[in-house]
Amino acid sequence: MENQPKTFANRDALISHVRAISPSLAPDDSHVSDTVGGREAGVGLLEKIDPIAYGRSRNYLGGAVSYLSPYIRHGILSLNEVRNFALELGPKDGDIKPIEKFIQELAWRDFWQRVYQQNPSWIWNDVEDYKTGFAPEDYSDTLPEDVSTAQTDCAAINYFITTLQTTGYLHNHARMYLAAYIVHWRRVKWQAGARFFLAHLLDGDPASNNLSFQWVASTFSNKPYFFNLENLQKFSHPQAPCEEADNLALAGSYDDLAARLFPNGVSS
């Protein structure tokens, strides 16, 4: 058996080699992220985290999020060492409040992994019924082409899709918006959305991704998650194109949108 090479003249040479040993890749799968693999890159990001600023700004696309997810996903950094590092950055008087949010988000990963361990069959199957007034068969099995090509009639959604496809990363809030758009606006099965995310996210993880999709869909939560344009504008400006004229399908009050998206009424 032949050993694969571990030195390359440059990144392009490495990419060609990856292609050569990956015959299953679609010929048109051509994006590579600027995010580089390896422990050194992960530690470099870890040294830059600011868990206190994170607590204040994490919901904004431009907030002080860590970008650690692909490194944590593949065990390049352990959750334990990330937490230990964050504790060192907390207030010296032992007050945990300012770093609580960051550590709680790390705990979400631990939680999803524990759920995965206990119930591997939940990763691709509805854990509970939809609470959207619809049955699973009311949802399409496949992702519409205008979604996979970022040609929907909502500019902000297209921006999220393109970001996902080119960088392999999306901010948590953008993941929620895009997942909700796919499942509730386009009435597509969460599984099809989850598959699309897994194919592009560098951190794509069966548990964190699919169970979050089920949380959005309401098959693993008490109600469906949806949003309106006003909320999206608050957290996504100026990164995403948020003008109402370019995002009409997302505009309206929560009551109006609930009536449009869930005409049969939401159950619990």
Place this chain on the structure above:
Amino acid sequence: MSTFIWLHEEALRATHPLFLPPANPEQSVFIWDDAYMDAMEYGLKRRVFLYETLLDLPVEIYAGDTLETLKKLAEATRASHIRTAATPNPRLGQIMDALSSTLTVERVADEAFVNLPEQDNLRRFFKYWNKAKRLAFQPNGGR
């Protein structure tokens, strides 16, 4: 009879407990398994990220079906014992189960985030968090 380490995609760091003493492996390997990555939905971006991560790790990379390749390597090195990282991933778990019919497979757990035993019927985050919170703010999760 020798031991070797099978490093898989869920544990890609040299500080994973897998590599700690008493591990004294003759060999550490990563199997580049195209069909596995396809089943996991991994596109080019992810595969490049993974390959870049492997460059600095103390492993040899072999391309092929994971189970077949590991069996061949075990035969070639006359190994009786494989150390690998424990994972909830059932695809990897099945490979470990299949290897166990002829080899001793040791599944080494990663450092825990919180030192909390498994809870029954986990469904909602706050049931976990109510128990985990106190430990989550201690170095090493209260270990």
